[in-house]
Amino acid sequence: MDSKITFTVNGQSRTVATDPQRPLLDVLREDLQLTGAKYGCGEGQCRACTVLLNGKAVASCMTPVAEADKQTIVTIEGLASGDKLHPVQEAFLAEGAFQCGYCTPGMILGTVGLLNELPNPSEEDILSRMQRHLCRCCHYQKLLKAIRRAAGQTAQSAAPK
Amino acid sequence: MTRDFTTDEALSPDYEETAERVDYSFGLKRRSFVQILSAGLLIAVSAPALAQRRGGRGGGGTRSIAARIHLGKDGTITVMTGKVEGGQGARAELSQAAAEELRVPLSQIQLVMADTSLVPDDGITAGSGSTPRTVPAVRQGAAAARDLLLDFACKRWNVDRNAVQLKDGKVTDAAGQRTLTYADLAASDDASKALEQPIPSDVTLTPVKEWKVFGHPASRPNGRDIVTGAHKYPSDITRPGMLYGKVLRAPSYGAKLTSVDLGPAKAMKDVVAVQDGQFVGVAAPTAFLAEQARAAIAKTAKWDLSPHPASKDLFDYLKQHAHDYPSASPFADELAKAKHALRQSYHVAYVQHAPLEPRAAVAEWTDGKLTVWTGTQNPFGCRSDLMRAFHLSEDHVRVIVPDFGGGFGGKHTGEVAEEAARLAQAASRPVSLRWTREEEFTWAYFRPAALIEAEASLDDKGTLTSWHFININSGGSAVDTPYRSGKTRCQFLRSETPLRQGSYRVLAAAANNFARESFMDELAAAAGTDPLDFRLAHLENPRLRAVLETAASRFNWKERASKKSPNTGVGLACGTEKGSYVAACVEVGISQGNITVRRVCEVFECGAILNPDNLLSQVQGAIIMGLGPALREEMRFENGEMLNASFRKYHVPRFQDVPALDIHLLNRPDLASAGAGETPIVVIAPAIANAVFHATGFRVRAMPIEVPKL
CATH class of the missing domain: 3.10.20.30 (Beta-grasp domain)
Structure with missing residues (x-):
């Protein structure tokens, strides 16, 4: 029903x-x-x-x-504010962190979810959390660069001024 | 059919670029050569049918400039290609090709890919063919358009070619007073007529030293749409009134449908169900309801099952069914007098491409004409399949391939498009069909398993005096050895194929390089020589030597190979395929039978580098993708059923598998550019296998690699 x-x-x-x-x-x-x-x-x-x-x-x-x-x-679709990309989207675009791009929306939202919980994740946090996400193009190196870049920005903005 | 490379017979690319086709023929009696292997899957099994090329290689015949490039009066430049984008970077590379020759900024190029009603047939996107064949074709078309603009300006201003300059899409006269653009050319009726001319074969391409776009990083032109989710993949296409389809699959390989009751599905509100021979499918307003309808009729289906070999017996089966298996060693005399004679067998399992986007298509019929949006590497071949299946003429079928979610050689066919079209026909509405992951792991084709037998002899100086190498079932690419090896015979023998099989990133070159490079290590050990020295002593090709020596030096091979550290090993391998050259040195750690690849140093050379960023991505991706079949991936099956048809049970590489990577791209601006999406994968498995031996003394002769728990 x-x-x-x-x-x-x-x-x-x-x-x-x-x-x-x-x-x-x-x-x-x-x-x-x-x-x-x-x-x-x-x-x-x-x-x-x-x-x-x-x-x-x-x-x-x-x-x-x-x-x-x-x-x-x-x-x-709701992550950017108008034309302004979310910082995680910016990081993925800047690093070219996609080949076919089919995993990209999930990777980006997975990263946002991670940074919501852990604004300053360690390398271990990133690897263990993102381990559940698959990229069949195996573009993991650039994905990691993009995730670290996004994490760096989040950590910076979260740090006490 | 035997391919024997001791003769001059060249390797036909067809075997690599094809796949066993699901040969639907709806509404009419099927042709006799089609054998029914399972419900919904009619697979042509004869060798000629396997070798039959679909869609053509493209690039042949004369083409007008206008067929390749459209110049808009508003200044837009649209370039058309039959190639597809599945993540390998063709969109950026072909845009570069046009921008380079037209002398316009990259951002000014709009590239239309793989819409059969708009673009020229550039052939299947496979076999690393876009770089050596389509890039030149696009460059020629663009250079011809560029020449027209220059001619147009010279004529209008009544000046010589050397009195004008073309830069950023503008021709300027010597004084810098007057300018003309491609928009002006398009606006001139006279001048634009010349676009209808065939592309001259002697058009001049820009030499490497003058490149402004090629040789520099170019990012994916639609990258922003990828990160915002705006890009529509084949499975994302939505049409008004569209339904979602599901197909009834056989319970096992070879099963034949004897009866089915569509009643339970038809009784559901808004559900359409259809049977056409062995094809049975449903369509409904939601995929959820379609799945319920499919499940309801599946309960009523009766099947004739047929026996099917199990994966545990696979290699015996392949050997027993090999065609023209040689009765005796061809070089028995050399083996008899050799200091050392070695003979080994290598096993390579069936693996699945598992592109993240499964096969998907949206089909729509309008006034007897069919339009399909689908993810295929072979748009014109898919159109041919649809024409055949539905008995339609060419102008009644349009195939559009949006940039799709990964292929890796696994999407050469168009079966999902045929299925969606049959459902849409039954429903009289557009239908979207997307295979489930389980369907992909069961009914898509697989990289062929290989049984490889290698035999060689060494004289007392440690020099190879004979080499006999037989690949059973997986294919002829890279079956030939690049080493000087005395009397040499390399063969590919077909066998009966337990699973539907077809191409995969470099197809058989992965298996052949695994066996050859593993065997070379065994021979080096028999000769008492370091694996690097042994290879170099038998290797003449300067390009292959260059990548091998560079990798060894970057990795500090000599020192590391001579040292023994507990639970640690190093190994190397090299190879060439599709005009490019690769070598890798790896370090592995071994604990309790688990292999960890800690470090990979890979050197790759594919001529002049066109897009360094994308090349690096392709090499990185190939290395990590290659870890899967090397270490874990293997389709297991029994009684015609797949035992591990999910990502839970079939373990592809993930984030934590990524080793430290030292990748070096050797640029050779003096050499023609070769494709690069495939070859970097071939050295990974053998280098790991050799490293496992270095660490444990255990010889690896199978992919995936297993080591005993010590």
């Missing part, structure tokens, strides 16, 4: 009437045309589907849409 589910996506309140068991990923992509989050495996093993749920990076392919009811979601 369909349920009415209301959540905030990229700052806008949205309501969908749908099967509550549908993956959040499908609802974002099919009902709201937010196709930035990608399907890669359907079981949380690649994290191409990563979105922020209340600021925390989650695998939207594994999240039933019911869990998003009355919650706040940010997808890659």
Whole structure:
């Protein structure tokens, strides 16, 4: 049976009437045309589907849409402020941290989620957290450069002035 | 079919660039050469069909300048190519090619890729072919347009060519008073007619020393759309009224559908279900509902199963079914009188490309014409497949390939486009079909497994006197040895293929280099020589010597190879393929049977470097991707079922696998540029295997590499 589910996506309140068991990923992509989050495996093993749920990076392919009811979601489409890219997006663009780019939205939101929790992550924090994200082009070297660059900026702005 | 390289027969690229095709033919009786291997998958199995080229290599015939370049009266410059972008960097490189010859800033080039109704057929995007073939084709078209602009200015001002200058897209006269641009050329009816002329074959290309765009870093032109999520991948395409499809797959390889009841699916609201021979699929307003419909009819399906070899018996099976297996060693005389004669077998498992974006297509029918958006490396081949499957003429099929999420040689085919089109036909609405990860790991084609047998002899000076090398099943690329090896015979033998197989980043060159470079280490040990010295003593090719010597020197090979440290080993390997040259030295650490690749020093040379940033990315990516099949990746199957069809069970490289990398790109501006997306992978597995021996004394003869827990 369909349920009415209301959540905030990229700052806008949205309501969908749908099967509550549908993956959040499908609802974002099919009902709201937010196709930035990608399907890669359907079981949380690649994290191409990563979105922020209340600021925390989650695998939207594994999240039933019911869990998003009355919650706040940010997808890659909502990360920039108008034309101004989010610092993590800036870092990825500056480092050229993509080949095919299919993992990029998930990588960027995974990094934002990491920095929300740990504004000054160690190399170990980065590796252990990002280990769940797959890049099949195996562009990990430049991804790490971009993540470190973004982390450096966050740490700087978080430091006491 | 046997390929024997002791003769002059050149390696046909076809085997490398093809894949077993899913040969759908809807609505009509199937042709007799098509063998039904499984429901929904009709695979052409005859060798001629395998070798049949689809879509052509492109680049042939004369083309007008206008077919390659469109000049807008508003100053826009649109360049058209049949090549695709799957992350390898063709969009940036081909844009560079046009900008260089047109003498315009890179940002001024709009590149239209792989829309069969707009672009010339540049052939399949495979075999590192874009750099040596399409880059020159684009440059010629652009240089011809540039010459037209210069002619136009000279004519209008009534001056000589040497009295004008072209820079930043503007021709200026000697006095710097008057200027003309490509927009002016486009606005002149007379002058723009010349764009319809064929591209002259003798057009002058810009020499390397005058390059302003090539040789400098060029970032991906649509990079901003990648980081904002604005870029639409094939699986992101949305059309009005679009449904989402699912296809019923067989429970195992070779199973044949005998009956199915579509009733349970059709009973669901807004669900369309269709059966066409062995093809059964559904479409629904959501993928979730389509999956429920698929699952409901799957319960009613009856199948005839067929026996299928298991992966644990794979290498016996390949040997038993090898075609024209030689009855005796061809160089028995050399083996008999040799100081040392060695014979070893090497195993390379089936692996899957696992591009992060699975096969996906959106199909839409309008007035009997079909448009498909899909991720394929072979847009014109995919169009041919659709024409054949639906009995359509060329002008009734349009294939559009948006920049897609990874190919690695795994997307040479168009089966998902055919499936989406059949569903769209049944639904009378556009349908989006995206394979699941499990489908990718089961029904996509695989890099062929290899059984390689190598035999060689050494005289008392440690010199190779004979070399016999047989690749069974995986292919002929790099089967030949680059070393001077006395009497030499290198063969590729086909076998029966347990899984659907096809290309993969360098295809067989990975297996052949693994076996050859591992075997060379064994021979070096038998000769009592350092592996580097042994190779150099048998190696003449100056380009291969250069990368090997550079890598050894950067790695400090001599000192490190002579030292023994606990649980640590070093190894090296070199090879050449597709006109480029590579060598690597690696350091591994071993603990309890676990191998950690700590450091890789790789030197790569592919002629004149066009885009140094992208080249570095390709080399980095190839090295790390290569760690997967070297250390862990292996498709396991039994009774026709895949046992590890998910990322949980099939372990591809991740962040924590990344070793310290020292990559050195040898630039050779004096040599033609070769493609670079593939060859850097070939030395990784053998260098690791040789390092494992250095650390443990255990000889590795299989990929993935396993060492006993000591």
